[in-house]
Structures are given as structure tokens and as C-alpha cells.
Amino acid sequence: MPIDPHYETVIGLEVHSQLRTKSKIFCGCPNIFGAEANTQICPVCAGFPGVLPVMNREMVNMAIKTGLAINGTINNFSVFSRKNYFYPDSPTGYQISQYDLPIVEHGELFINPEGQSKKRVGVTRIHMEVDAGKSLHEGIVGASWVDLNRVGTPLLEIVSEPDMRSSEEAGAYLKKLRAILRFLEVCDGNMEEGSFRCDANVSVRHYGAEEFGTRTELKNLNSIRNVMRAIDYEVERQIDIIENGDTVVQETRLWDANNNSSRSMRSKEDAHDYRYFPEPDLPPLTIEQSHIDDIRARLPELPDDMAKRFQDEMGLSEYDAGVLTASKEMASYFEIANQVVTVAGKKNAKATANWVTVELLGRLNKNGLEIEESPVSATNMGKLVALIQSGDISGKIAKQVFGFMFDDGGDPEQIVKEKGLKQVTDSSAINSEVDQVLAAHPEQVEQYRGGKTQILGFLVGKVMQATRGKANPAMVNSLLKDKLG
Amino acid sequence: MFSDPTVLSISQLAESLKKRQISSEDLVNSFLERIERINPEVNAYITIDRAGAIKAAQDADNRLDAKQGGPLTGVPIGVKDLFCTKEVRTTCGSRMLHNFIPPYESTVTSRLKAAGAVMLGKTNMDEFAMGSSNETSFFGVVKNPWDLTRIPGGSSGGSAAAVSAGLGVAAIGTDTGGSIRQPAALTGITGIKPTYGRVSRFGMVAFASSLDQAGPMTKTAEDAALLLQAMAGHDPKDATSIDSPVPDYMASLNDGLKGRKIGVPEEYFATGLSTDVASVIEEAKKQFQDLGAELVPVSLPTTKQAIPTYYVLAPAEASSNLARYDGIRFGYRCENPQDIKDLFTRSRAEGFGSEVKRRIMLGTYVLSSGYYDAYYLKAQKVRRMIADDFKAAFTKVDLLLTPTTPDTAFKLGAKTDDPVQMYLSDIFTINVNLAGLPAISIPCGFSRDNLPIGLQLIGRPLDESGILSAAHAYQQATEWHTRKPVL
Amino acid sequence: MSITADTVKHVANLARLDIPADEVEGYVEQLSQILGLMDQLNSLPTDGVEPMSHAVEMLMPAREDVVVNSDARDLLLACAPDTEDGHFRVPKIIE
Structure with a gap:
């Protein structure tokens, strides 16, 4: 899409990828998609009174693998924190996440957008956290339903630097990241099922400007194509605003793929105040360097x-x-x-x-x-x-x-x-076909001999037709030339 | 056989049960009968599990008949109503959980049941364990068996009153800032808070996760050792549970006090101590010396910081722990919620009592943007200093001896309108939780108006053996712990 | 730091507690009193002190990635105040 050449687009992406562990992050419930509502829950993931989380070892290993694959620093010491907010599909009223000490920092990956040279995109951090459940609204009269099956699915949040400059680069980044996660066999990368989700932070600025413009966060992007379309739409929207002399408002916008447009999410009544604090139920996570080296040695x-x-x-x-x-x-x-x-x-x-x-x-x-x-x-x-x-x-x-x-x-x-399609390389068989063609087209033979050599192609075609394409074209060529002398 | 088996300790009963001089079922019936008679006055129990108790007693009798019983087999106990008990209502003293019947069991109660203990019922407590007087329970105040016009202490006030009044051989409590030791002291019983992580927190409704710890409340230190033996130990379901072997507490119970250095922190005797408590503790110190211990003056300079530190950290954790009570999956839901926010705010406002709401507000505030550093982070740093003070003291001494509370039980209602005064009554117990140390409170005398006074022994991390044997030595030489209220 | 009626309302909103207008002043008073107690922490120098968030220093244990739970849906839904067709039922959520 042509973008106003006076403006530069700045994009950072936050990807949430569900990890393919057998069990959930903090309890032994199965980590599977598509089961009947609330059949994959226990008191721990459903946030019942008195229960406690215990970390899934494989989750940590997958996070380390991913960190190494993007050339990141694996922190030997990292901490889980609680992110406090109320929502019906968050049963504990907080999300266990990582805040100031994530497991991976300072990574990078290289993208190859079509028709462009290779480009580096920084990965600020990767942290481990727990997925929420789902609220269902459609077709339910006078109520919503809560399905907690997804609560406790292990998530990696992978946050990029604002290094991308076009929707194509954003698309290439997502493809590359998804490929890496799939190569590692840590995530199946299915955006439609939500196992690989992306929010995009988008801003524009005049070329040469040092400061970033005000960014908006785009949500509900359930395919790479939608990410790219939403970014293009947002860039145009922001440029229009600026060109009209207005200012872009920092907000979260919801992409509507059906109408190819986005709308502002009703500005939250309360400014986010997540009241992060260290998760008292989980001691700090320490990872031995030897364990990291071990995983590195076994990377695919x-x-x-x-x-x-x-x-x-x-x-x-x-x-x-x-x-x-x-x-x-x-x-x-x-x-x-x-x-x-x-x-x-x-x-x-x-x-x-x-x-x-x-x-x-x-x-x-x-x-x-x-x-x-x-x-x-x-x-x-x-x-x-x-x-x-x-x-x-x-x-x-x-x-x-x-x-x-x-x-x-x-x-x-x-x-x-x-189907008898094997190429005929038997010269005697081709020979008779050639003879027949020459006999059937005396006019063309005459023209060839008269110097119009380009007519050869016509004759070759006739032979190929007669052999239903099976004759070796090189042999047909040379036989014809010989006979036409 | 016995005129009244409800006055006996676990060790006394175990012997009779083992010899089949008494059956567990008869014993349970004696307690149930006594509960029926006395509980209406004291209000120590929220729920009596009559059928469950009799069934468990019969099972215990079968095991005892087959000579398969252990020291707890057939012993009737009360359990604080914040341990989740499968198919037995668990209210946490709150309207919020007034109808909550957990489909799962806490590690503590499952271990005790596996050891043969019989649960009589669920004991009353301050709502969500927030309180020092047991006046915040949705199920009514608990009264001190020594004087029914006074508080029993809190938050494990129901457990303390039950043991003191003979409504259970022993009871299980929890201690976040003194909630086992303070009511134990005020009702004349023994109560131990183990090292943080020694006993699993799984299935224990959380108040402040980095401070909560379960422990036994008993008639004697020996009984405490027997119960703790069954409760303690690593639990893979609790990531903060300590993975180290549990020593044999009975084996070291008679180690005595000879040659042990007991530190006496001067800050605990500075101001605010009632004259009765001061003189009784003075006597007790002499007793410890007589038993061969060496008393050493030590200093814990950050003692006074414990209360503000605790009342930042505990409410902060609580504000988050109590977010799960939202009226969706269990517990109380308001009538006719208009929308999802209304469901949250009214269910919570109506389901929680005023002290719980106060602490949620306080905890939310100290974690909120702009105040985190000034309150929460600051308090975390002071917590480290408090823990370091103890560490330094324990390089010089084996144990610390302090009063458990600055005064005896106060009158019901005396401090309900003054949260700060209420909070100050935990001044001698709170810092132990902040530092994660084990401590025991034992009866050491009475005030002039015949109210029990408790003495606290604080140990090094995981030295439950040390404080139990010191307490046992003292109890072998004194008879304060054998006194019972007249009801 | 002083607590105002607005602070109380803001915090009550964060904590999802419905506080009636006539109770706001009471909270202002009590919270101010309690925070006054806490302000004494400020007198203690804590530069260079490592914050302590766990009572005992330990490493995080981890469990093996094994499925151990069987379907507990009916047991858990039985605890809920309102359910429908295998779900927890709540008032209509408007995005």
C-alpha cells in the first residue's frame, strides 16, 4: 500500500505464544485446545481458595530454548510477579507474569521481507505468564458464560523493539518468529486458534524526526494478513489526523476484519494500575548456567x-x-x-x-x-x-x-x-513419425529448404503432437534437421 | 474409666486409646456432648461435623483394635475454619464463604487425618484471619473461656478457646502475625508457629502468603510436638514448602535447658508492658535460669518497625489474595447484579466484613501507582533489616525469650473502633513472621485478675526441636499449663 | 501522604469494593490513621538494603510436565452461585 512518503511508520509487536507443554503452567490439567467448556480445570487453575501454583519445568525449558534461538540473554535469576486486575475470565483476580526481571532479554531476529534485504529486529524481552480463560457472549440471552479451560495455558510474551518500518516488515517478523517457534516445537503458531497472538504498537513520524509519534495499540489481529491490513489502516488514519492538524490519541484500538477498519476500545474507566508485586507463592527462579548450556547444545x-x-x-x-x-x-x-x-x-x-x-x-x-x-x-x-x-x-x-x-x-x-507418457527416445520410432510429418507437409518442407528455417519449430510441434508429447524434443530436432538436410 | 476424658492431653489419651481403656468413639461423643453444652457460650466452633467425626472415630477404633494406631489415632481435634476440608463447609469466618464446601482437602488436614486424628469440626476465627481478637467473624465473636466478657485473641481464637475450654484435645491454627501465639497466650494454652515453609500451605485459605504458617494449639509442648510431627514436611503442591527432612521432635523433647543460651531482647521490655505481664515474665526468666539456661541480654533494634512493616506487607498480599472472591465461581454473590462490575463490587462489599475491607483498601493503596516505593518497597527493605537483626542475635544465643503479648486479654469491644490500638497488640509476635522464624507461646502465669499470661520462645530457622524441648523443660517444672478455666 | 475522599474512591474502584458515599469519610479517617503509623518507616535509612519478598530464601522448585488432573468440572461448578450448560454464568459482559 502506498504510504505518504513524508512519513515514517514505526511498529513494535507484542506476541503471545501458547507453549505446547502437556500440562498447564501451574497445575496438572491437560494443556489442550478445543475441549468441552470447563472440562480441563481444577481448583488451582480455577482460582479456588487456598490452592497454590507449582511451576511446570518444561515451560521454563521452552522459554530458555526460545531465548537462545533469538540470541537473547537468559537471566540466571528471574522473578514472577502478580499483575492485579479484575476480569471474569481471570479467576484469581491477578495474572502471574514476569515484570522487572524476565527470563530473557536483549534478543534479536532477522527478517527477509519480500524484495528487500535482510534486516535485524531487536527483541526487548521474553517473559513467562499464564493465559486467561474465555468469556462467551454470542447467542446467550441476558448473560455471558465463562469457560476456564484456557486458564493456565503457558504463555511466552515476546516483545519486539520498535524496529519495524512497514506492515511488510511486521508480517515478515511474525513469519520468522512463528517459524522459529515451530522449529523449536514449542508453539504450533496457529493464529486463528489463538496459540500465536499479536498486538501491534503503531506510530508515525515525519522522516528524520528523532522522537517517536504517539502510538496506538492494535488488538484482535487474528492472522498475519490482518496484522498487516490493520497496520496499513492505522498508519493512514494517523497520517490523516496529523495532516488535519489534530493529534493522535494514545489508545487501544480493536481491529474489525469484516469491515476492514478499527475502533477505539471504550476507554477503560480506570487507568491501568496493575499493582505489580513479587508473587509470594513462587520463590525466585534460578537457572544454572550448565542447564542453559545443555539446552543450547540440544537446540535443533x-x-x-x-x-x-x-x-x-x-x-x-x-x-x-x-x-x-x-x-x-x-x-x-x-x-x-x-x-x-x-x-x-x-x-x-x-x-x-x-x-x-x-x-x-x-x-x-x-x-x-x-x-x-x-x-x-x-x-x-x-x-x-x-x-x-x-x-x-x-x-x-x-x-x-x-x-x-x-x-x-x-x-x-x-x-x-x-498413461504411457514416458518420453520416446527410441530413434527408429521417432524416425517414422518424422517421416510421416515430412510427407504430410510438403509445403513447409519446401519453405524450409528455401531458407525459411524458422519453420522448423512448426514441424517439431507436429511431431510432438503426433507422439502426444512423448518424443524427446532434442532428438526430434536433430532428426528433422538431418532429413531436411 | 475417666470422670472427664476431655481434660487430658494427647499423650495421656493416646496411652488409654492404645490400651483400649477408652474407645475413640466414646471419646468423640464426650467431646461432642461437651461442645453442645459449652460452645453456645464460647462460640469456638462454626461447624460441628458430628457424622464425620463419629465415622472417623470408628475407623480409628478399628485401627487401634488391630494395633495399627499411631500417637494421634482416634484423637479428637478442632481445625481452624480456613483449612479446606473436603465436603465440610469452610467459611474462613466470612459471609463470603458462608456456603463454600470445598471439593478438595488441605495438606495439613489430610496429613492429620492420615495420622488418625479425628476432626470434630471447624473452629471460629477472625474473618480471613484478619484480627487480633476474634471479633471480626461473620459467625459471631469468640469468648475467652477464662472470662466470657473478654476476647480470646485472634485470629485463631476459636481454636484457642476450644482447647482452653476442653472442646477438643487440641486444635490447628494459623499464624500470620501472631494468630496462633497471641490467642494461645490469652487463653492459657501452648501454640507453636513453625518456620515459614515447614508446614504446607496448600489448601489453607491465604491471608498473606509470605507470612502465613499453620501450627498446632495444644495443652502441652509435648502435644505440640506430636501434632507438628504429623503436619510438617515437604509438600510438592506448595512451592514455598521447605524440602528438608523433619527431625523426630519427640526424640529431642527431653534435651533440657542445661547450657543453653537464651537471649532476652531489651526492646521487648522497654515500654508498654503491663506490670502483671512484666512480673510474671520476670519469674519465668528465673525459672529458666534455675533449669540451667544462661540468660543473655540482646538487642533487636528494629523491633518497633515490625508493626508498620507488617501492616504494609500483609494487607498488600491480602488485597491480591482476596481478589478471587468475585462472586463468580464460589461463595457469596449479591442479588440481581446489573452488570459485571456491579457483580464484583457489591458481592465483595456485601461478602466481606469491615476489617477485611479496610485491609484490602490499605493493601491496594500501598501497591498502587505512586505509592509502591514509599510503602511497599520500603517495608520490604525494613523486613530484611528485621530478619537481619534476628540473624545477628542468633549468632550469640540459641533461643530468644519474650512476653507473647504486652497485656492480658482485653474486654470484648474495647478496641473494635480503634484499628491502630488493635494492631499494636501484635507487637511481640509480628516480627517473628516477618523473619520466618519458629516460635512457641506457653502459659507462664496469671494476672492478678486470674487471666493467663504467655511467654514466647523464638528459635533459629527450622529449630522447632529447640523451642519445643525448652518449652517442655519449663512445663515439666511448672504447672501453669495444667490450669483450666471454670465453665 | 494524605488520604482524601478521592483517594478512597479511586482505591475502592481498583479493589472492586462498593463503598457507599456515607462510609467514605470513615475510610479517609481510618486509613489516614493507619498510614500515619506507617510513615514512621521513613525515618529508617534503608539505602542499599535488598528488599525481602519471601520469608525463607529458597529456589523455585518445579514439577514434571505430567497431566495428573481428571475432569473436575461438575465438582467445581457445584460451588458456583450461577451456572448454565457447563459454564459459570455472569451478567452480560459488554466489550
């Missing part, structure tokens, strides 16, 4: 490292490597396909990458599918590329085969066999 390969490997070892472009490491599923799809091609003795990572990023992703996008929903399995994708590499089918036939595979599934080798 992360998107940036993998992309670098794809470039260095496979000769892929930076762009392709970026696309193929955008998610764990994507990367593993490519690696399996590439492995099949390699095992077939036709190692060609570039060709494999090309087929995955162009043909496959093109079709998936068109059908609104994710890589993990691809009707073409990674193994079959690899087999298809191997068939091209071995000369068994032409690129053109391969696209046809791919179409069959995408629509009906199946093994490309089998499809080629069943």
Missing part, C-alpha cells in the same frame, strides 16, 4: 542456519532458501523431496527447489492449502523431479503429471507408466 537447526546450509551446500538462492525454511513443514518437505532426487542418482537441489517453490506452492496458494495439506507427498514430488532429471519425461509432460498428482494423488512413476 533453526531457519536461518538451515537457509544458510541450503545456500552453501546446495547452491540455492537466498530467496529460495528463505522460502523453503519459512516453516518446519516446508523445510522438511523440501528435504525429503531432495533426498528422493539424490537417492535416484539425479541430485539437483535447484531443480527440486524450483518445483517446490514455483509449481507446488503456486498450486497450494491457489487452493488455499498449507504445505502440510499438500495432496502431493514430498516423496512423490522427489520422484517427479527425478523423472525429469533422468530424461524419462519432459518438463512439459512433468507439468501434466504434476496436475494428475495434485488432483488425484498418486505416484508419478505409475502415472507415467499408466
Whole structure:
């Protein structure tokens, strides 16, 4: 979206990611999504009198992993605090969170926005906290309902520096962060189900200005696309305000995806005064350096490292490597396909990458599918590329085969066999087809011999047509040339 | 067998129960009968669990018959009404929880029940344990069995009155700023507050989480040792529970006082001590010397800061702990709430009594933006200094000896309109909670108007054995703890 | 620091306590009195003193990531003043 070139956009993002622990953060209730209301609760998460929280070890480990993956400092000493506020879906009347001593600080991640060079975005802090429940309103007459299943789901709040300058950068940041969390297997990154939620702090300022403008906080952004749309909308809104000589009000705004607009959340009756204080039920968290080193040693390969490997070892472009490491599923799809091609003795990572990023992703996008929903399995994708590499089918036939595979599934080798699509490389078979074509088109033969050599393409096409594309085009070419002398 | 088994201590009863000279069921019935007769006067119990008690007594008798009983098997006790007890109403002395029946059990009561103790019922208390006189209970004031016109102390006033009046062999209390020791002193019984973290807080309705600690209230130090043995120990459900083995308190009970250094902090004797308390404590000090202890004058310079420090920190924690009482999931809800805010504000205003509201207001204020540093953070720093003062004293002495309270039990209603005067009555007990130390109060004499006076022994962290054996030695040589009120 | 009627109303709102107008003055008086007691802390120098938020210095224990609870919905809902169809029921919440 074109933005007034006199203004610079400043964006910081706060991401809440639900961690995939088996049990909740402070009690042994299952940490699962989508269960029947209030069936995943116990006195502890439901905030009953007299109960106490006990920390889930895995939560801490996941926080450490995430901190290390974004190159952050893991604090050996961190503290939990209570954030006090009343809300029906917060059963204790406070949220256990981290305030002045979070577990991770000073991280960074690198984004590759489309068509731009790599950029660093600072991560101010990551802290651990507990998720709230849900209030249900729609379709309930004269009341709201409270479902506490989600209370106690472990959350990491990941706060970026205000380092992003466009909605594209914000989108790229979220994609990269989500990829990292998925590579680490700590969060499934599903924005629609709320396991990866984002609030955006947006302000604008005149180019060259030192000070930030007044920011607004955007909420209810349930997809990366909505984050980007909401930011663009907000930037325009703020510029309009400033251009009209008014001032931007610091407030929280709720994005309405259906109407593609935002509205101010009824300004809270009381200014927030969360009365943070150290959680007396939880002693400070101390983490041994050796434990951090241990986790570091067992970190999986992360998107940036993998992309670098794809470039260095496979000769892929930076762009392709970026696309193929955008998610764990994507990367593993490519690696399996590439492995099949390699095992077939036709190692060609570039060709494999090309087929995955162009043909496959093109079709998936068109059908609104994710890589993990691809009707073409990674193994079959690899087999298809191997068939091209071995000369068994032409690129053109391969696209046809791919179409069959995408629509009906199946093994490309089998499809080629069943449909008789194997390239004809037997020169005697091609020979007779060539002879027939030449006999059938004396006029064109005449023209060629008269010097109009570009007519060759027409004749090649006729042969290919006659062989239903199976003839090896190179052989057809040379045979025709020979015979036309 | 006995003319009145309700006057006996746990150790005396255990022997008879073991020998099957008396059944637990008969014993429980004797107590239930006495409760029926005397409780209306004293108001020590909020809920009597007659059926549960008899059932538990029968189970205990079966175990005793099979020679499988322990020292607590079949022993009837009262439990302060802030321990969550499965299927038995737990009110915390509040309208807010007047109808709350927990579907879970506190660690303390489950351990006691596992050890065979029989719960007679739930004892009265100041609302949410906030009070020093047991006058703030939604279920009515508790009266001091020694003088029914006087307060029994608080907040475990019902437990104290129950033991003192023979309405339970012993009782369980909790102590946030003196709530076991102060009522124990004012009703002439023994009460111990263990080291913070020694006894699990799971299932104990929280007042001030960094100060709350449960403990037994008994007729003797020996009984306290027996009960504490069953209550203490690490609990994985409480992250602040201390993970270290519990010593055998009975094994060291007779260690005696010879050669032990007992510090006497001068600040506790400076001003405000009534003449009766002063002279009785003076006598007790001599007794300790006679028993072989060496008395050493020590100084705890921050003593006077304890009250303001406590009344910043405890209400701050309480204001947050009590936020869960919002009328949604349990407890009191106002009639016809107009909207969600109305539901919150009226349920809370109607469900809480005035002292609880006062402390919530105070705690909210000291944590609120602009005041946190001046009050809360400052108080946290002073708390450290108070703890350091004790640490320094314990490099020179093994125990500290002080009066438990500056005066004997006051008249009902005497301080209800003056919160500051009320708060000052905890002056000798509060700093022990701030420092997390163990302390015991034992009877050490009577005032001229025949009201009990208590003496406090404070120990090093986790030295419950030390204060129990010192108290036991004193009780072996004196008979103050055997005196009973006439009802 | 002095307490005013506005302070009391503000704090009551934060604490979600409905305080009738005729009780506000009483709170002003009592809270002022109690805070007066606390102001004596200011006379004590505390520079460089580490704040103490737990009674005993200890490390945070952690539990293993194991599911141990079974469904307690009905037991817990039975404690609630108002429920409907497996939910806690509250007055309509308007965003």
C-alpha cells in the first residue's frame, strides 16, 4: 500500500505464544485446545481458595530454548510477579507474569521481507505468564458464560523493539518468529486458534524526526494478513489526523476484519494500575548456567542456519532458501523431496527447489492449502523431479503429471507408466513419425529448404503432437534437421 | 474409666486409646456432648461435623483394635475454619464463604487425618484471619473461656478457646502475625508457629502468603510436638514448602535447658508492658535460669518497625489474595447484579466484613501507582533489616525469650473502633513472621485478675526441636499449663 | 501522604469494593490513621538494603510436565452461585 512518503511508520509487536507443554503452567490439567467448556480445570487453575501454583519445568525449558534461538540473554535469576486486575475470565483476580526481571532479554531476529534485504529486529524481552480463560457472549440471552479451560495455558510474551518500518516488515517478523517457534516445537503458531497472538504498537513520524509519534495499540489481529491490513489502516488514519492538524490519541484500538477498519476500545474507566508485586507463592527462579548450556547444545537447526546450509551446500538462492525454511513443514518437505532426487542418482537441489517453490506452492496458494495439506507427498514430488532429471519425461509432460498428482494423488512413476507418457527416445520410432510429418507437409518442407528455417519449430510441434508429447524434443530436432538436410 | 476424658492431653489419651481403656468413639461423643453444652457460650466452633467425626472415630477404633494406631489415632481435634476440608463447609469466618464446601482437602488436614486424628469440626476465627481478637467473624465473636466478657485473641481464637475450654484435645491454627501465639497466650494454652515453609500451605485459605504458617494449639509442648510431627514436611503442591527432612521432635523433647543460651531482647521490655505481664515474665526468666539456661541480654533494634512493616506487607498480599472472591465461581454473590462490575463490587462489599475491607483498601493503596516505593518497597527493605537483626542475635544465643503479648486479654469491644490500638497488640509476635522464624507461646502465669499470661520462645530457622524441648523443660517444672478455666 | 475522599474512591474502584458515599469519610479517617503509623518507616535509612519478598530464601522448585488432573468440572461448578450448560454464568459482559 502506498504510504505518504513524508512519513515514517514505526511498529513494535507484542506476541503471545501458547507453549505446547502437556500440562498447564501451574497445575496438572491437560494443556489442550478445543475441549468441552470447563472440562480441563481444577481448583488451582480455577482460582479456588487456598490452592497454590507449582511451576511446570518444561515451560521454563521452552522459554530458555526460545531465548537462545533469538540470541537473547537468559537471566540466571528471574522473578514472577502478580499483575492485579479484575476480569471474569481471570479467576484469581491477578495474572502471574514476569515484570522487572524476565527470563530473557536483549534478543534479536532477522527478517527477509519480500524484495528487500535482510534486516535485524531487536527483541526487548521474553517473559513467562499464564493465559486467561474465555468469556462467551454470542447467542446467550441476558448473560455471558465463562469457560476456564484456557486458564493456565503457558504463555511466552515476546516483545519486539520498535524496529519495524512497514506492515511488510511486521508480517515478515511474525513469519520468522512463528517459524522459529515451530522449529523449536514449542508453539504450533496457529493464529486463528489463538496459540500465536499479536498486538501491534503503531506510530508515525515525519522522516528524520528523532522522537517517536504517539502510538496506538492494535488488538484482535487474528492472522498475519490482518496484522498487516490493520497496520496499513492505522498508519493512514494517523497520517490523516496529523495532516488535519489534530493529534493522535494514545489508545487501544480493536481491529474489525469484516469491515476492514478499527475502533477505539471504550476507554477503560480506570487507568491501568496493575499493582505489580513479587508473587509470594513462587520463590525466585534460578537457572544454572550448565542447564542453559545443555539446552543450547540440544537446540535443533533453526531457519536461518538451515537457509544458510541450503545456500552453501546446495547452491540455492537466498530467496529460495528463505522460502523453503519459512516453516518446519516446508523445510522438511523440501528435504525429503531432495533426498528422493539424490537417492535416484539425479541430485539437483535447484531443480527440486524450483518445483517446490514455483509449481507446488503456486498450486497450494491457489487452493488455499498449507504445505502440510499438500495432496502431493514430498516423496512423490522427489520422484517427479527425478523423472525429469533422468530424461524419462519432459518438463512439459512433468507439468501434466504434476496436475494428475495434485488432483488425484498418486505416484508419478505409475502415472507415467499408466498413461504411457514416458518420453520416446527410441530413434527408429521417432524416425517414422518424422517421416510421416515430412510427407504430410510438403509445403513447409519446401519453405524450409528455401531458407525459411524458422519453420522448423512448426514441424517439431507436429511431431510432438503426433507422439502426444512423448518424443524427446532434442532428438526430434536433430532428426528433422538431418532429413531436411 | 475417666470422670472427664476431655481434660487430658494427647499423650495421656493416646496411652488409654492404645490400651483400649477408652474407645475413640466414646471419646468423640464426650467431646461432642461437651461442645453442645459449652460452645453456645464460647462460640469456638462454626461447624460441628458430628457424622464425620463419629465415622472417623470408628475407623480409628478399628485401627487401634488391630494395633495399627499411631500417637494421634482416634484423637479428637478442632481445625481452624480456613483449612479446606473436603465436603465440610469452610467459611474462613466470612459471609463470603458462608456456603463454600470445598471439593478438595488441605495438606495439613489430610496429613492429620492420615495420622488418625479425628476432626470434630471447624473452629471460629477472625474473618480471613484478619484480627487480633476474634471479633471480626461473620459467625459471631469468640469468648475467652477464662472470662466470657473478654476476647480470646485472634485470629485463631476459636481454636484457642476450644482447647482452653476442653472442646477438643487440641486444635490447628494459623499464624500470620501472631494468630496462633497471641490467642494461645490469652487463653492459657501452648501454640507453636513453625518456620515459614515447614508446614504446607496448600489448601489453607491465604491471608498473606509470605507470612502465613499453620501450627498446632495444644495443652502441652509435648502435644505440640506430636501434632507438628504429623503436619510438617515437604509438600510438592506448595512451592514455598521447605524440602528438608523433619527431625523426630519427640526424640529431642527431653534435651533440657542445661547450657543453653537464651537471649532476652531489651526492646521487648522497654515500654508498654503491663506490670502483671512484666512480673510474671520476670519469674519465668528465673525459672529458666534455675533449669540451667544462661540468660543473655540482646538487642533487636528494629523491633518497633515490625508493626508498620507488617501492616504494609500483609494487607498488600491480602488485597491480591482476596481478589478471587468475585462472586463468580464460589461463595457469596449479591442479588440481581446489573452488570459485571456491579457483580464484583457489591458481592465483595456485601461478602466481606469491615476489617477485611479496610485491609484490602490499605493493601491496594500501598501497591498502587505512586505509592509502591514509599510503602511497599520500603517495608520490604525494613523486613530484611528485621530478619537481619534476628540473624545477628542468633549468632550469640540459641533461643530468644519474650512476653507473647504486652497485656492480658482485653474486654470484648474495647478496641473494635480503634484499628491502630488493635494492631499494636501484635507487637511481640509480628516480627517473628516477618523473619520466618519458629516460635512457641506457653502459659507462664496469671494476672492478678486470674487471666493467663504467655511467654514466647523464638528459635533459629527450622529449630522447632529447640523451642519445643525448652518449652517442655519449663512445663515439666511448672504447672501453669495444667490450669483450666471454670465453665 | 494524605488520604482524601478521592483517594478512597479511586482505591475502592481498583479493589472492586462498593463503598457507599456515607462510609467514605470513615475510610479517609481510618486509613489516614493507619498510614500515619506507617510513615514512621521513613525515618529508617534503608539505602542499599535488598528488599525481602519471601520469608525463607529458597529456589523455585518445579514439577514434571505430567497431566495428573481428571475432569473436575461438575465438582467445581457445584460451588458456583450461577451456572448454565457447563459454564459459570455472569451478567452480560459488554466489550
